[in-house]
Amino acid sequence: MNMDLWSLYRKLPFWFQDFLITAVNVNQYRIRRKGRYSFYRKYYSRDWSSDKRLWKAESEVRLADFLQFSCSQSMWFSSVGSSSLSFFPLLEKSDLVKNLKRIKTIDEKDAVVSLTGGTTGASMKVLYTVEDTQERFALLDTFRAGHGYELGKKVAWFSGKNLATDRDVKKGRCYRDDLINKIRFFSTFHINERNFNSYWNALERFSPEFIVGFPSSVFDICEIADRKGLKLHNRVRVFFPTAEVVLPQHREVIGRVLGCQLVDQYASSEGAPFILECTSGRLHIHPLSGVFEVVDENFKPALEGELLVTSFTTHGTPLIRYRVGDRIKLAPPEECCECGSTFPLVERIDGRTSDYVLSPENGRVNLGNLSNSTKSVSGIIAFQVIQDFQDEIDVHVMASDLFTDSERAKFIDALRERVGPTMSINLKVVNDIPREKSGKFRIVKNRLST
Numbered sequence: 001m002n003m004d005l006w007s008l009y010r011k012l013p014f015w016f017q018d019f020l021i022t023a024v025n026v027n028q029y030r031i032r033r034k035g036r037y038s039f040y041r042k043y044y045s046r047d048w049s050s051d052k053r054l055w056k057a058e059s060e061v062r063l064a065d066f067l068q069f070s071c072s073q074s075m076w077f078s079s080v081g082s083s084s085l086s087f088f089p090l091l092e093k094s095d096l097v098k099n100l101k102r103i104k105t106i107d108e109k110d111a112v113v114s115l116t117g118g119t120t121g122a123s124m125k126v127l128y129t130v131e132d133t134q135e136r137f138a139l140l141d142t143f144r145a146g147h148g149y150e151l152g153k154k155v156a157w158f159s160g161k162n163l164a165t166d167r168d169v170k171k172g173r174c175y176r177d178d179l180i181n182k183i184r185f186f187s188t189f190h191i192n193e194r195n196f197n198s199y200w201n202a203l204e205r206f207s208p209e210f211i212v213g214f215p216s217s218v219f220d221i222c223e224i225a226d227r228k229g230l231k232l233h234n235r236v237r238v239f240f241p242t243a244e245v246v247l248p249q250h251r252e253v254i255g256r257v258l259g260c261q262l263v264d265q266y267a268s269s270e271g272a273p274f275i276l277e278c279t280s281g282r283l284h285i286h287p288l289s290g291v292f293e294v295v296d297e298n299f300k301p302a303l304e305g306e307l308l309v310t311s312f313t314t315h316g317t318p319l320i321r322y323r324v325g326d327r328i329k330l331a332p333p334e335e336c337c338e339c340g341s342t343f344p345l346v347e348r349i350d351g352r353t354s355d356y357v358l359s360p361e362n363g364r365v366n367l368g369n370l371s372n373s374t375k376s377v378s379g380i381i382a383f384q385v386i387q388d389f390q391d392e393i394d395v396h397v398m399a400s401d402l403f404t405d406s407e408r409a410k411f412i413d414a415l416r417e418r419v420g421p422t423m424s425i426n427l428k429v430v431n432d433i434p435r436e437k438s439g440k441f442r443i444v445k446n447r448l449s450t
């Protein structure tokens with residue numbers, strides 16, 4: 001829905017808004033679950049992960065098919081003329097923005113269109129075939145089913161939808177309901193101290209079994225509840241975070257307040273393959289959804305670095321060796337997981353490659369490293385680092401009473417250790433840190449290059 005439609009929507013009576021969102025949602029689920037969906041549910045439910053030879057062979061077949069399809073159907077890849085992945089050129093975000101016409105294999109009218117706000121501000125469009133979306137949802141649904149969720153069980157969603165007006169939220173209506181699938185969609189645009197009761201009461205009354213959405217939004221609610229000593233009466237079973245990097249303090253506070261387990265996943269809206277958390281709490285690459293290459297600054301294979309993804313569910317807009325803009329760290333290949341899966345293990349997901357501070361002495365200090373600097377510091381609710389100059393960063397901190405002068409000094413020391421001795425650190429305690437237009441929270445904003 002575009003902006004005008006949303007503002008019209010918000011003017012309707014609540015019951016009618018619920019009715020509309022239910023209708024749209026039921027229809028969406030109907031389309032996602034038609035066609036090849038049940039085939040892929042069965043396909044992904046098979047026990048691939050315990051037999052390394054089996055999934056490796058299957059993954060190679062799927063890769064060969066996908067590369068051949070892309071070379072014959074996409075103008076962009078037609079000149080590659082090789083069946084080996086390493087001969088394919090890297091695909092940049094800017095290629096998708098400027099050359100979609102040559103990359104895509106289908107007409108927009110036959111496609112499921114996905115729009116994403118790129119980091120540069122240019123909005124990016126990707127076209128999916130219907131079958132690809134059915135396969136993606138089948139894989140996600142199989143994953144969530146493995147952790148207990150099936151459509152129809154009570155679930156609360158916290159994603160980037162601006163569903164409610166300030167007035168609605170004050171009246172306690174910070175959500176809209178899909179009454180048939182038992183989904184409560186919460187607005188993520190109004191979560192703050194003032195509106196806390198509205199959110200907390202709505203959660204208590206709904207008492208969801210599962211939660212899906214932005215970890216920073218769910219964290220914001222839980223952090224206030226935690227300070228007030230509140231815990232949800234009916235425990236949530238599982239929280240499935242989406243779209244953002246999960247930080248250690250997210251796990252700790254959300255787990256404490258909601259009483260739930262947090263089960264992470266990685267996939268981008270452009271259609272990257274999946275990394276999914278297993279029942280033992282480790283992250284595994286799903287090798288039947290695509291190929292992950294991790295490379296260093298010179299594009300040589302590495303354990304830690306930037307991701308190049310090749311995604312088997314992107315027949316509409318083939319992503320081959322695509323620089324998706326995220327960093328991960330792989331676990332050593334000989335490491336095994338307790339869960340019994342032999343799918344490759346990921347040590348951690350570090351988030352966007354553009355989310356780093358450039359230090360005169362230490363070079364790139366990435367998000368994962370920076371967010372660790374709050375570890376032993378009390379009283380930080382949220383923080384954001386902004387770099388506009390080479391030798392200066394602004395650090396905005398939302399803090400509680402526990403953030404005393406000595407905690408403040410500890411935090412600055414921890415930051416100093418990472419950004420080096422010559423960087424000026426301007427720390428400011430603020431009441432609020434605004435989110436991005438998409439509703440996402442960004443910890444690091446590097447504006448040096450823009």
Ligand SMILES: [Zn+2]
Binds near residue numbers: 280281337
């Ligand atoms: Zn595992």
